[in-house]
Amino acid sequence: GLKIGVLAVQGAFIEHKRMLESLGCECVELRRKSDICDLDGLVLPGGESTVQGKLLRELDMFDELKERIANGLPVLATCAGLILLASHISNDDNVYFGTLPVTVKRNAYGRQLGSFEATARFDNSFDFTMTFIRAPYVEAIDDSAKNDVHVLAEYDGKIVGVQYKNQIGLAFHPELDDDTRIHERFLEMISAN
Numbered sequence: 314g315l316k317i318g319v320l321a322v323q324g325a326f327i328e329h330k331r332m333l334e335s336l337g338c339e340c341v342e343l344r345r346k347s348d349i350c351d352l353d354g355l356v357l358p359g360g361e362s363t364v365q366g367k368l369l370r371e372l373d374m375f376d377e378l379k380e381r382i383a384n385g386l387p388v389l390a391t392c393a394g395l396i397l398l399a400s401h402i403s404n405d406d407n408v409y410f411g412t413l414p415v416t417v418k419r420n421a422y423g424r425q426l427g428s429f430e431a432t433a434r435f436d437n438s439f440d441f442t443m444t445f446i447r448a449p450y451v452e453a454i455d456d457s458a459k460n461d462v463h464v465l466a467e468y469d470g471k472i473v474g475v476q477y478k479n480q481i482g483l484a485f486h487p488e489l490d491d492d493t494r495i496h497e498r499f500l501e502m503i504s505a506n
Protein backbone atom coordinates (compact mmCIF):
# COMPACT_ATOMS: atom_id res chain seq x y z
CA GLY A 314 0.00 0.00 0.00
CA LEU A 315 0.92 3.61 -0.32
CA LYS A 316 2.45 5.47 2.59
CA ILE A 317 0.66 8.73 3.30
CA GLY A 318 1.70 11.40 5.77
CA VAL A 319 -1.24 13.03 7.49
CA LEU A 320 -0.50 16.36 9.13
CA ALA A 321 -1.64 15.77 12.71
CA VAL A 322 -0.96 18.99 14.59
CA GLN A 323 -4.57 20.17 14.73
CA GLY A 324 -7.95 19.57 13.10
CA ALA A 325 -9.75 16.70 11.39
CA PHE A 326 -6.84 14.39 10.63
CA ILE A 327 -8.17 11.16 12.21
CA GLU A 328 -10.98 10.95 9.68
CA HIS A 329 -8.56 11.18 6.76
CA LYS A 330 -6.36 8.56 8.35
CA ARG A 331 -9.25 6.14 8.86
CA MET A 332 -10.47 6.60 5.33
CA LEU A 333 -7.03 6.09 3.82
CA GLU A 334 -6.41 3.03 5.98
CA SER A 335 -9.74 1.58 4.83
CA LEU A 336 -8.36 1.97 1.29
CA GLY A 337 -5.22 0.01 2.17
CA CYS A 338 -2.80 2.85 2.88
CA GLU A 339 -0.26 3.03 5.63
CA CYS A 340 -0.61 6.40 7.37
CA VAL A 341 2.01 8.30 9.30
CA GLU A 342 0.80 11.03 11.65
CA LEU A 343 3.07 14.02 11.18
CA ARG A 344 3.52 15.75 14.53
CA ARG A 345 7.18 16.73 14.39
CA LYS A 346 9.91 17.08 11.83
CA SER A 347 11.34 13.62 12.44
CA ASP A 348 7.98 12.09 11.46
CA ILE A 349 8.49 13.31 7.89
CA CYS A 350 9.93 10.18 6.32
CA ASP A 351 9.72 8.65 2.84
CA LEU A 352 6.15 9.41 1.81
CA ASP A 353 4.08 8.71 -1.29
CA GLY A 354 1.59 11.43 -0.46
CA LEU A 355 0.55 14.06 2.05
CA VAL A 356 -2.79 15.11 3.52
CA LEU A 357 -3.34 18.60 4.91
CA PRO A 358 -6.59 18.35 6.88
CA GLY A 359 -9.24 20.87 7.82
CA GLY A 360 -9.09 22.75 11.07
CA GLU A 361 -7.86 26.24 11.74
CA SER A 362 -5.31 27.46 9.22
CA THR A 363 -3.86 30.14 11.50
CA VAL A 364 -3.22 27.57 14.24
CA GLN A 365 -1.87 24.99 11.84
CA GLY A 366 0.43 27.53 10.20
CA LYS A 367 1.79 28.61 13.55
CA LEU A 368 2.35 25.03 14.72
CA LEU A 369 4.05 24.06 11.46
CA ARG A 370 6.63 26.75 12.17
CA GLU A 371 6.95 26.05 15.88
CA LEU A 372 7.40 22.33 15.25
CA ASP A 373 9.95 23.07 12.53
CA MET A 374 8.00 21.19 9.85
CA PHE A 375 7.18 24.12 7.61
CA ASP A 376 10.26 24.30 5.36
CA GLU A 377 10.58 20.56 4.93
CA LEU A 378 6.95 20.13 3.90
CA LYS A 379 7.00 23.16 1.64
CA GLU A 380 10.04 21.86 -0.17
CA ARG A 381 8.52 18.40 -0.64
CA ILE A 382 5.30 19.87 -2.02
CA ALA A 383 7.23 22.15 -4.36
CA ASN A 384 9.25 19.13 -5.49
CA GLY A 385 6.12 17.20 -6.45
CA LEU A 386 4.94 15.24 -3.43
CA PRO A 387 1.22 14.58 -4.11
CA VAL A 388 -0.98 16.51 -1.67
CA LEU A 389 -4.65 16.32 -0.78
CA ALA A 390 -5.58 19.48 1.11
CA THR A 391 -9.01 20.09 2.56
CA CYS A 392 -10.45 23.34 3.84
CA ALA A 393 -7.79 24.82 6.16
CA GLY A 394 -5.32 22.74 4.16
CA LEU A 395 -6.39 24.53 1.00
CA ILE A 396 -5.76 27.83 2.78
CA LEU A 397 -2.27 26.66 3.75
CA LEU A 398 -1.46 25.88 0.11
CA ALA A 399 -2.88 29.04 -1.48
CA SER A 400 -0.57 31.66 -2.94
CA HIS A 401 -2.95 34.41 -1.80
CA ILE A 402 -5.61 34.77 0.89
CA SER A 403 -7.88 37.69 0.05
CA ASN A 404 -9.06 38.40 3.59
CA ASP A 405 -5.95 37.54 5.56
CA ASP A 406 -2.42 38.94 5.50
CA ASN A 407 -0.77 35.55 5.85
CA VAL A 408 0.54 33.26 3.17
CA TYR A 409 1.66 29.82 4.23
CA PHE A 410 3.10 27.32 1.72
CA GLY A 411 1.92 29.39 -1.22
CA THR A 412 2.53 26.53 -3.64
CA LEU A 413 -0.97 26.50 -5.15
CA PRO A 414 -1.48 29.48 -7.48
CA VAL A 415 -4.95 30.56 -6.40
CA THR A 416 -6.55 33.22 -4.23
CA VAL A 417 -8.80 31.83 -1.51
CA LYS A 418 -11.23 33.62 0.73
CA ARG A 419 -11.44 32.33 4.29
CA ASN A 420 -14.74 31.76 6.09
CA ALA A 421 -16.26 32.73 2.79
CA TYR A 422 -19.85 31.69 3.39
CA GLY A 423 -20.53 33.94 6.34
CA ARG A 424 -22.16 33.21 9.66
CA GLN A 425 -25.55 32.00 8.53
CA LEU A 426 -24.03 29.38 6.32
CA GLY A 427 -21.24 28.41 8.68
CA SER A 428 -21.87 24.78 8.01
CA PHE A 429 -23.82 23.06 5.25
CA GLU A 430 -23.98 20.16 2.85
CA ALA A 431 -24.35 20.38 -0.87
CA THR A 432 -24.13 18.00 -3.78
CA ALA A 433 -22.08 18.96 -6.79
CA ARG A 434 -20.32 17.34 -9.70
CA PHE A 435 -16.73 16.31 -9.07
CA ASP A 436 -14.28 16.45 -11.95
CA ASN A 437 -17.07 15.91 -14.44
CA SER A 438 -17.33 12.33 -13.33
CA PHE A 439 -19.58 11.87 -10.31
CA ASP A 440 -21.91 13.72 -7.96
CA PHE A 441 -20.46 14.11 -4.51
CA THR A 442 -22.10 15.26 -1.28
CA MET A 443 -19.83 17.94 0.11
CA THR A 444 -19.66 19.02 3.74
CA PHE A 445 -18.62 22.65 4.20
CA ILE A 446 -17.55 23.89 7.63
CA ARG A 447 -16.64 27.58 7.89
CA ALA A 448 -15.21 26.91 4.49
CA PRO A 449 -13.11 28.96 2.13
CA TYR A 450 -13.65 29.06 -1.61
CA VAL A 451 -11.35 29.82 -4.48
CA GLU A 452 -11.93 33.39 -5.63
CA ALA A 453 -9.46 33.44 -8.48
CA ILE A 454 -6.75 31.51 -10.24
CA ASP A 455 -3.41 33.30 -10.62
CA ASP A 456 -2.95 34.62 -14.15
CA SER A 457 0.42 32.92 -14.37
CA ALA A 458 -1.21 29.51 -13.90
CA LYS A 459 -4.51 29.89 -15.75
CA ASN A 460 -3.74 26.96 -18.04
CA ASP A 461 -2.44 24.66 -15.35
CA VAL A 462 -5.07 24.92 -12.66
CA HIS A 463 -7.86 22.47 -13.30
CA VAL A 464 -11.23 23.20 -11.68
CA LEU A 465 -12.49 20.01 -10.03
CA ALA A 466 -15.72 21.31 -8.51
CA GLU A 467 -17.93 24.35 -8.36
CA TYR A 468 -20.85 25.04 -6.10
CA ASP A 469 -23.17 28.01 -6.32
CA GLY A 470 -20.94 29.69 -8.87
CA LYS A 471 -17.82 29.39 -6.73
CA ILE A 472 -14.82 27.16 -7.24
CA VAL A 473 -14.60 24.65 -4.38
CA GLY A 474 -12.03 22.21 -5.75
CA VAL A 475 -8.91 22.58 -7.86
CA GLN A 476 -5.95 20.57 -8.99
CA TYR A 477 -2.59 22.04 -9.91
CA LYS A 478 0.00 19.47 -10.85
CA ASN A 479 0.59 17.39 -7.68
CA GLN A 480 -1.76 19.44 -5.49
CA ILE A 481 -5.47 18.89 -4.94
CA GLY A 482 -7.20 21.59 -2.88
CA LEU A 483 -10.78 21.23 -1.70
CA ALA A 484 -12.93 23.72 0.21
CA PHE A 485 -15.06 20.92 1.67
CA HIS A 486 -14.43 17.83 3.83
CA PRO A 487 -14.55 14.56 1.85
CA GLU A 488 -13.23 12.67 4.89
CA LEU A 489 -16.34 13.26 7.02
CA ASP A 490 -18.74 11.10 5.04
CA ASP A 491 -18.55 7.47 3.93
CA ASP A 492 -17.91 8.26 0.30
CA THR A 493 -14.30 7.38 -0.43
CA ARG A 494 -14.23 8.28 -4.13
CA ILE A 495 -12.21 11.48 -3.77
CA HIS A 496 -9.59 9.76 -1.64
CA GLU A 497 -9.48 6.97 -4.21
CA ARG A 498 -8.96 9.58 -6.89
CA PHE A 499 -6.05 10.97 -4.90
CA LEU A 500 -4.48 7.53 -4.60
CA GLU A 501 -4.93 6.96 -8.34
CA MET A 502 -3.16 10.23 -8.99
CA ILE A 503 -0.24 9.03 -6.86
CA SER A 504 -0.07 5.67 -8.56
CA ALA A 505 -0.24 7.22 -12.01
CA ASN A 506 2.80 9.35 -11.23
Ligand code: GLN
Nearest residue numbers: 359360361362392393447
Ligand atom coordinates in the same frame (compact mmCIF):
# COMPACT_ATOMS: atom_id res chain seq x y z
N1 GLN B 1 -12.23 28.48 8.88
C1 GLN B 1 -11.04 27.67 8.88
C2 GLN B 1 -9.81 28.49 8.51
O1 GLN B 1 -9.92 29.59 8.12
C3 GLN B 1 -11.18 26.51 7.94
C4 GLN B 1 -12.30 25.62 8.39
C5 GLN B 1 -12.11 24.19 8.12
O2 GLN B 1 -10.99 23.71 7.89
N2 GLN B 1 -13.18 23.45 8.21
O3 GLN B 1 -8.73 28.01 8.61
